Amino acid sequence: MTGFQIEWIVIVLIFVSWTCLNWRPVHNLIPEIHLGHGVGTLALYFAATEEKTEPATPHRKQEARKKGQVAKSNDLNSALVLIAVIVVLYSIRGYFGENISTYVKYILSQEMNTALNSTRFFDLYKLTLLFSFKIMAPILGAAIVFGMLANFMQVGMLFSFEAMKPKLSHINPIEGFKRIYSKRAFFEFFKTILKIVVIGLVVFNLVEKAFPQLILLFNMSLMKSVDYIAKLLFRICITATVAYFIIAVLDFVYQKWEFGRDLRMSVDEVKKEMKQTEGDPQIKAQIRAKQRMMSMNRMMQSIPKATVVVTNPTHLAVVLKYDDTMEAPQIVAKGAGYVAERIKQEAAKYEIPIMEDKPLARALFKSSEIGDFVPVDLYQAVAGVIAMIYSLQKK
Numbered sequence: 001m002t003g004f005q006i007e008w009i010v011i012v013l014i015f016v017s018w019t020c021l022n023w024r025p026v027h028n029l030i031p032e033i034h035l036g037h038g039v040g041t042l043a044l045y046f047a048a049t050e051e052k053t054e055p056a057t058p059h060r061k062q063e064a065r066k067k068g069q070v071a072k073s074n075d076l077n078s079a080l081v082l083i084a085v086i087v088v089l090y091s092i093r094g095y096f097g098e099n100i101s102t103y104v105k106y107i108l109s110q111e112m113n114t115a116l117n118s119t120r121f122f123d124l125y126k127l128t129l130l131f132s133f134k135i136m137a138p139i140l141g142a143a144i145v146f147g148m149l150a151n152f153m154q155v156g157m158l159f160s161f162e163a164m165k166p167k168l169s170h171i172n173p174i175e176g177f178k179r180i181y182s183k184r185a186f187f188e189f190f191k192t193i194l195k196i197v198v199i200g201l202v203v204f205n206l207v208e209k210a211f212p213q214l215i216l217l218f219n220m221s222l223m224k225s226v227d228y229i230a231k232l233l234f235r236i237c238i239t240a241t242v243a244y245f246i247i248a249v250l251d252f253v254y255q256k257w258e259f260g261r262d263l264r265m266s267v268d269e270v271k272k273e274m275k276q277t278e279g280d281p282q283i284k285a286q287i288r289a290k291q292r293m294m295s296m297n298r299m300m301q302s303i304p305k306a307t308v309v310v311t312n313p314t315h316l317a318v319v320l321k322y323d324d325t326m327e328a329p330q331i332v333a334k335g336a337g338y339v340a341e342r343i344k345q346e347a348a349k350y351e352i353p354i355m356e357d358k359p360l361a362r363a364l365f366k367s368s369e370i371g372d373f374v375p376v377d378l379y380q381a382v383a384g385v386i387a388m389i390y391s392l393q394k395k
Contacts, residue, residue, distance in 0.1 A: 052266050054267060084146035207236070308320050312340070328379070334368075360382070
């Protein structure tokens with residue numbers, strides 16, 4: 001079978017899998033004769049509002065992550081672990097051959113000529129166990145490291161005990177039946193078929209090309225034959241695993257897309273989540289209004305102790321306080337529009353002097369906040385106003 005034929009078979013299988021996954025029967029839930037009636041219109045309205053068209057919010061993604069629900073491809077983990085194990089096996093094949101030959105020689109030369117008793121059996125058991133650990137340690141180490149690395153690359157650092165909690169739905173036969181005949185189950189089935197076909201064709205193609213050389217192995221020495229077979233097996237395994245890795249990467253992309261689609265929200269869900277996380281906009285507006293009212297009440301309470309009110313005269317009002325113990329005059333209240341009118345009313349009520357100075361009122365209003373002292377560049381202008389107030393009070 002040529003490479004061109006293999007490519008066409010893979011393309012056809014991918015097309016069939018994609019078609020089956022995206023096929024959906026069209027159901028007309030509401031008869032056309034009822035669409036003009038109130039019930040049909042109401043049903044269409046609720047169907048539209050419940051349709052999950054909005055992408056998942058960061059809060060929903062975070063909640064799903066806390067529950068252990070993440071986009072992950074198990075095939076990608078397996079592919080990376082297989083590649084690591086195959087590379088380690090091929091790299092230390094001399095180490096394997098030397099240790100295995102040493103162990104076999106010891107068994108044949110020492111243990112076969114010694115009577116077996118409980119003590120010798122226990123010593124042989126410890127020796128075999130130590131030998132097995134020595135042989136398997138590099139493979140197990142590579143599998144563990146690359147398995148953890150593959151998980152970290154996909155989902156990052158994540159510890160969730162929610163996914164380990166027992167759920168009654170896992171033992172519910174109806175839910176199990178739904179999972180067996182779900183779209184995800186069909187996808188996994190076609191993915192398995194695709195892996196078998198692609199990897200099988202890759203292996204068959206390599207063996208077919210190497211078959212003439214395999215026939216000539218009988219004319220080679222034992223060491224050359226073993227070396228050739230080891231290299232051929234490594235080539236077959238690494239090529240098949242790379243093909244598996246490519247399928248796993250495509251599966252990971254699909255899993256992320258499917259996970260994002262499953263997390264989609266309806267418009268109503270987005271609104272409810274915004275109310276839960278950020279608060280109801282109407283309630284927030286009421287809170288801000290109350291805060292502004294409390295702030296204005298605090299300003300009004302500071303007016304009776306003020307020294308002077310500088311006005312625009314109709315749009316702005318800035319309240320200043322100064323006595324001999326203060327280093328500089330302080331702005332205790334200010335406002336524009338309605339607030340300015342309230343300030344002037346309160347000042348008139350407590351007989352606080354009101355001075356009209358448009359440039360000074362604008363400069364104070366823009367340059368300072370409530371509680372600030374008068375800026376240095378405005379000292380002279382403010383001192384003139386306060387001096388005028390003191391002179392009027394003496395008269």
